[in-house]
Amino acid sequence: xxxxxxGKAINAGLRRAMERDAKVVIMGEDIGKLGGVFRxxxxxxxxxxxxxxxxxxxxxxxxxGTAIGMALRGYRPIVEIQFDGFVYxxxxxxxxxxxxxxxxxxxxxxxxxxxxxxxxxxxxxVEHHSESNEAYFAHTAGLRVVACSNPExxxxxxxxxVECDDPIIYYEPKRRYHEKGEADLTAAAAPRPxxxxxxxxxxxxxxxxxxGPMVKVCLDAATxxxxxxxxxxxxxxxxxxxxDLDAVATSVEKTGRLVVAHEASTFLGMGSEIAASVSEKxxxxxxxxxxxxxxxxxxxxxxxxxEEFLPDLDRVLDGVDRALAY
Amino acid sequence: xSDNEVAMPxxxxxxxxxxxxxxxxxxxxxxxxxxxxxxxxxERVDHPEYSAYIADLTxxxxxGFYRDQVMIRRVDxxxxxxxxxxxxxxxxxxxxxxxxxxxxxxxxxxxxxxFPTYREHGVAWCRGVDPLNLLGLFRGVNHGGWDPNxxxxxxxxxxxxxxxxxxxxxxxxxxxxxxxxxxxxxxxxAVIAYFGDGATAQGDVNESFVYAAAMNAxxxxxxxxxxxxxxxxxxxxxRIPLYQRARGFGFPGVRVDGNDVLAVYAVTKAxxxxxxxxxxxxxxxxYTYRMGAHxxxxxxxxxxxxxxxxxxxxxxxxxxxKAYLTSSGKADQGFFEAVEGEAxxxxxxxxxxxxxxPDPEPLSMFDHVYxxxxxLVEVERAGFAAYTASFEGDH
Numbered sequence: 001x002x003x004x005x006x007g008k009a010i011n012a013g014l015r016r017a018m019e020r021d022a023k024v025v026i027m028g029e030d031i032g033k034l035g036g037v038f039r040x041x042x043x044x045x046x047x048x049x050x051x052x053x054x055x056x057x058x059x060x061x062x063x064x065g066t067a068i069g070m071a072l073r074g075y076r077p078i079v080e081i082q083f084d085g086f087v088y089x090x091x092x093x094x095x096x097x098x099x100x101x102x103x104x105x106x107x108x109x110x111x112x113x114x115x116x117x118x119x120x121x122x123x124x125x126v127e128h129h130s131e132s133n134e135a136y137f138a139h140t141a142g143l144r145v146v147a148c149s150n151p152e153x154x155x156x157x158x159x160x161x162v163e164c165d166d167p168i169i170y171y172e173p174k175r176r177y178h179e180k181g182e183a184d185l186t187a188a189a190a191p192r193p194x195x196x197x198x199x200x201x202x203x204x205x206x207x208x209x210x211x212g213p214m215v216k217v218c219l220d221a222a223t224x225x226x227x228x229x230x231x232x233x234x235x236x237x238x239x240x241x242x243x244d245l246d247a248v249a250t251s252v253e254k255t256g257r258l259v260v261a262h263e264a265s266t267f268l269g270m271g272s273e274i275a276a277s278v279s280e281k282x283x284x285x286x287x288x289x290x291x292x293x294x295x296x297x298x299x300x301x302x303x304x305x306x307e308e309f310l311p312d313l314d315r316v317l318d319g320v321d322r323a324l325a326y
Numbered sequence: 327x328s329d330n331e332v333a334m335p336x337x338x339x340x341x342x343x344x345x346x347x348x349x350x351x352x353x354x355x356x357x358x359x360x361x362x363x364x365x366x367x368x369e370r371v372d373h374p375e376y377s378a379y380i381a382d383l384t385x386x387x388x389x390g391f392y393r394d395q396v397m398i399r400r401v402d403x404x405x406x407x408x409x410x411x412x413x414x415x416x417x418x419x420x421x422x423x424x425x426x427x428x429x430x431x432x433x434x435x436x437x438x439x440x441f442p443t444y445r446e447h448g449v450a451w452c453r454g455v456d457p458l459n460l461l462g463l464f465r466g467v468n469h470g471g472w473d474p475n476x477x478x479x480x481x482x483x484x485x486x487x488x489x490x491x492x493x494x495x496x497x498x499x500x501x502x503x504x505x506x507x508x509x510x511x512x513x514x515x516a517v518i519a520y521f522g523d524g525a526t527a528q529g530d531v532n533e534s535f536v537y538a539a540a541m542n543a544x545x546x547x548x549x550x551x552x553x554x555x556x557x558x559x560x561x562x563x564x565r566i567p568l569y570q571r572a573r574g575f576g577f578p579g580v581r582v583d584g585n586d587v588l589a590v591y592a593v594t595k596a597x598x599x600x601x602x603x604x605x606x607x608x609x610x611x612x613y614t615y616r617m618g619a620h621x622x623x624x625x626x627x628x629x630x631x632x633x634x635x636x637x638x639x640x641x642x643x644x645x646x647x648k649a650y651l652t653s654s655g656k657a658d659q660g661f662f663e664a665v666e667g668e669a670x671x672x673x674x675x676x677x678x679x680x681x682x683x684p685d686p687e688p689l690s691m692f693d694h695v696y697x698x699x700x701x702l703v704e705v706e707r708a709g710f711a712a713y714t715a716s717f718e719g720d721h
Contacts, residue, residue: 025502051502057540062491062533069495072480075502093530096485097492104469105481107694141695141703165697195701242701 001184007040007177009151010116012185013158014041014078018048021076024162027054027067028080028116037082038118038177060090064115068097071111076162078114083174085128087117091136098167099142113167114158118174119147120213120263121310124303131300132264134212137169138241138273145240146194147171149215152183153238156191164194173213197244199251203233206320207251209274210261211237214311218261221316232320240270248274249281256287257323261316266294288326293319355641356613357567359581363588366641368649370588379592385656391432391587392651393665395424395644398448400669401457404676405464409622413680414464418445422585422617425643426550428452429590430518430612433598436478437505437515441493444482445550446520453479457672458679467683486521487528490547493519494534497543497601506544507604516544516601518594524555526571527563535575535607544601546594547572547609550584552616557629572609584614585643615641688714 004012018024026041032055035042045053056063060081067077081087087094094115101111121130138145144166148154154172161168192198200215201222210218215236222232233251237244252258258278260271275290293311301309311319356362361376402420409417420427427448434440440449447460459472463482470481483489497517500506505515525531526549538545551568553560564571572579582593590612597608615638619626651657692707 057533057536059529059533059536061530062494062537065488065491065530065533066495066498066537069492069497070499070502071495072474072492073496073499073503075499089529092485093488093491097483097488102697103694105474105694106468106471107697108473108475109481110697144696144700166700 001182003180004151004155004183004185005178005180006148006151006154006173007038009155009183009185010040010148010158010172011042011044013155014044015047017078017159017162018044018052021162023074024076024078025052025054025070026078026080027056027063027070029056029058029063029082031055031080036080038174040116040172040177041080060086060088061093064090064093064098064113067113068093068101068111071113072109076112078116078162081115081117083129084117084119084131084133087115087133094137094143094169095140099140101142102166103142110165111167112162112165114161114170115168116158116170116172118177119171120173120175121300121306122175122213124306126303127300130303130306132262132295134169134171134240135264135269138243138270143167143169143241144195145169145171146238147173147212147240148238149173149176149200149212149236150183151181152185152189155183155185156189157194157238160191160194171212176213176216179216192238195239195242195244197235197237197239197247199233199247200236201232201234203231203255205231205255206257206259206323207233207235207248207255208259208261208316208320209235209237209248211240211270212262214261214263217311217313218316221313221320224313225317225320230320230324237270243270243273243277245274245277245281248278252278252282253285256285257326258286259291259293259316259319259323261293261311261319263295263310265297266292267297269294288323291319291323355637356581356583359567359569360583360613361580361589361593362583362586363592364583364586364646364650366585366646368646368653370650370654373589373592376589376592376596379595380588383588383591388647388651389657389661391428391591392644392647392657393668394428394432394448394451395587395647396665396669397672398428398451398457399424399644400673401451401460401676402447404673405461406618406622408461408677408680409464414461414622415466416621416623417464418621419618420445420447422615422638422643423550423552424448425587425647426584426590426612426614429587430548430594430610433591433594434518435511435515435598437512438598439478439480439493439496439515439517441480441489441496441517441519442482443486443489443520443522443525444484445522446482449520450479453477455479457676458683461676461680462683465680465683467686487525487531487534490519490521490525490531490534491537493517494538494541494543494545497538497545497607498541500544501541506602509603514602516546516598518546518548518598520548520550522555523549523551523553523560523563523568524558525549526568535572535577535609538607539576542604542606544604545607546597546601547607548594548612549609550612550614552584552614554616554620554626554630556620556624557626559630567611569609569611577607577609579609579611581611581613584612585641585646587643587647
């Protein structure tokens with residue numbers, strides 16, 4: 001076991017992926033000498049060369065558009081989008097081109113592209129640096145969307161994403177980049193399949209489904225709740241498309257209650273889809289409505305207000321209490 | 327430039343240059359910079375730089391260029407008719423742009439890769455794509471259906487300009503494969519990206535210029551300036567001649583008579599040679615005209631005058647080559663009649679093929695969304711199959 005942060009774990013995973021397959025290239029802004037603004041690609045250009053770790057011009061549509069061309073030529077590009085809010089210039093290329101290419105070619109083309117996006121708030125940043133835009137991409141057929149929450153997953157999931165032949169949006173919880181955790185990075189550790197959820201903490205009374213940076217908040221909430229005799233089962237969804245609804249349903253059939261928590265606005269967010277699906281799948285097991293805890297339906301506020309905007313431990317527990325009140 | 331302008335005193339030259347910049351449509355169609363090897367009347371003229379690039383063309387090659395243009399024009403007119411008869415949802419005609427597409431398409435080597443818009447039927451023809459594939463797309467049977475990597479011809483791209491970035495990325499891949507500048511004519515490869523005058527306003531096209539320049543990527547940007555982006559004239563997209571845009575990005579640009587198949591071939595061949603040898607990107611502006619509507623859904627009488635179309639009829643690419651082949655004795659009447667006969671046969675094949683094209687199986691829409699299994703797709707596929715089956719026996 002190693003003590004490592006998520007950023008360093010992804011760096012190590014990228015290194016493994018590049019060692020394993022010479023067709024893997026990384027493309028993005030400031031990823032070379034600087035190692036990325038979060039240093040996630042640190043030293044990779046030094047060790048793999050400028051041909052494989054490519055500092056691109058400062059244009060996101062261009063990064064994704066040229067990555068498509070590289071993939072058509074047989075490469076496996078890993079694209080770094082510097083911040084969540086900067087992915088929108090590339091939105092058309094991702095949604096119209098990356099997502100649809102497999103289907104429109106009747107299966108003759110594959111685009112094994114990983115688009116890494118540091119996601120979410122909590123870092124005191126200026127506008128456009130704290131967004132949670134996963135629902136846009138999870139809504140888009142042809143894309144897969146995953147979100148790591150801890151160093152061990154971060155390490156394995158990035159490698160699994162690179163090996164997947166479908167395009168994947170890979171969300172990294174930017175406020176957790178430097179939080180260290182125990183991680184087994186040895187070859188002997190068998191990683192969980194990429195698109196499966198996991199039970200991060202077992203419990204009896206309420207299921208709390210979450211992902212990405214909110215997993216830690218929810219685990220902390222479960223610890224506090226346990227002191228009050230409330231047993232929360234925390235599910236780390238890990239994959240948002242496909243969505244492991246079976247894992248959620250199995251838990252809800254046991255607990256009878258579900259709270260979904262994410263940083264993104266609740267309106268038409270992942271929680272809405274999960275609530276609808278679970279009410280279809282588990283109607284007779286539910287003791288309460290599915291409760292959504294998330295960001296308010298506002299433009300992300302100035303950072304002095306983000307503590308109020310982002311769901312924290314108390315907001316999660318409030319959601320749990322509302323579910324238990326039925 | 328007119329005699330009057332030549333006689334102007336020197337201090338007035340700047341004013342004239344500025345005037346030329348803000349009034350991009352010159353009196354002589356295409357302007358003085360236009361590369362031409364065949365006049366609109368079919369007279370062979372020399373160009374100091376580009377004549378050399380057609381020196382090795384045989385008479386058979388020239389007859390082939392003629393045949394290519396006639397054949398694809400016939401496919402185009404048949405497709406337009408089929409749309410009018412309700413057999414295609416829409417059709418984007420290439421009428422008038424045959425020389426731009428065949429000249430550039432025939433300049434490609436097998437290992438080169440082309441990224442088309444949705445109007446490159448002539449390039450598709452040169453790359454060996456079955457015209458029925460093109461009709462299938464516009465009929466709504468599929469989104470193309472050919473194997474891009476088999477033909478080195480990417481699928482049609484509908485989103486304006488998006489493919490120029492794919493082309494640039496593909497060219498970067500060629501660089502990574504060390505398939506540029508080796509001197510091996512069978513290994514060195516280049517990419518050609520097609521787009522129109524309207525697309526030059528798109529961010530993606532400008533980003534592709536930036537990337538190609540920064541990376542020195544082996545990509546030829548082939549802009550067919552057909553003067554109209556649906557209803558918007560080219561002046562709405564640009565204040566300077568489009569080929570001059572290249573200079574600001576740091577690579578050469580050239581304007582060629584897009585209705586002169588020899589000049590297009592020569593200029594494209596030169597640009598592809600340069601790209602393959604490691605000299606980086608180049609912009610070609612093929613100065614041409616969209617003789618038909620933007621698509622079968624469009625009505626050009628609302629925004630352009632017929633006199634303009636009449637002027638361009640005199641510059642028809644096929645008539646021009648025919649005049650040259652005839653006057654030079656490179657083809658006789660028997661050849662032209664044989665090509666006409668062949669084109670009529672092709673039209674019949676295309677029509678029959680279109681009418682007998684089966685609709686796709688409904689369940690097939692669930693295929694190929696992902697390479698690897700995706701549970702939601704499988705659940706919905708099964709749900710749709712069960713729903714459909716529930717009607718069996720209801721009649």
